[in-house]
Amino acid sequence: MPIIHLKKVYLKMIRIKLILIAALSFVSALSRAQTDSNTATKKMPSRDTTIYSKVDIESEYPGGRSIWQRYLNKYKRNPSENETGQTVNVQFIIDFDGHPSDIKAISGPTEGGYREEAIRLIKKSGVWTPAILNGRQVRAYKILAIEF
Numbered sequence: 001m002p003i004i005h006l007k008k009v010y011l012k013m014i015r016i017k018l019i020l021i022a023a024l025s026f027v028s029a030l031s032r033a034q035t036d037s038n039t040a041t042k043k044m045p046s047r048d049t050t051i052y053s054k055v056d057i058e059s060e061y062p063g064g065r066s067i068w069q070r071y072l073n074k075y076k077r078n079p080s081e082n083e084t085g086q087t088v089n090v091q092f093i094i095d096f097d098g099h100p101s102d103i104k105a106i107s108g109p110t111e112g113g114y115r116e117e118a119i120r121l122i123k124k125s126g127v128w129t130p131a132i133l134n135g136r137q138v139r140a141y142k143i144l145a146i147e148f
Contacts, residue, residue: 051093052140058093059142061125072086078120078148079113086148088118096126096137106143118146 034147061068078084088108092100103122104113122144 034096055133055140056133059131088114088146090118091143094128
């Protein structure tokens with residue numbers, strides 16, 4: 001066999017080896033990337049259950065204060081027809097998903113049903129816009145004054 005022909009065969013074999021090495025490297029890299037993404041998913045921390053009192057953006061009723069006031073005007077019942085000017089401060093938590101929880105009247109008249117009515121209003125209010133801290137939704141305290 002002539003030497004030129006042997007060189008051509010040798011060069012073809014080298015090309016085939018290079019193609020095989022490149023293909024194996026690609027498959028290996030894909031496999032490694034998939035393993036890394038599975039590991040990252042497994043190591044992802046669970047949701048932060050801390051309840052914050054200071055946040056970047058406060059939770060709010062959808063639509064803002066004017067819609068909140070409209071809600072109160074529509075659903076608020078004055079427990080005592082003869083008495084007005086009562087204020088109840090209500091503390092509650094707005095969860096990640098916007099639902100109010102742990103609702104407590106922290107000040108206001110202890111008699112006359114004002115505290116109970118304020119708590120009922122918060123329970124019935126529906127889903128709120130959650131608070132934001134460092135770009136993510138967090139659980140946060142909210143205190144509102146409800147006037148009767």
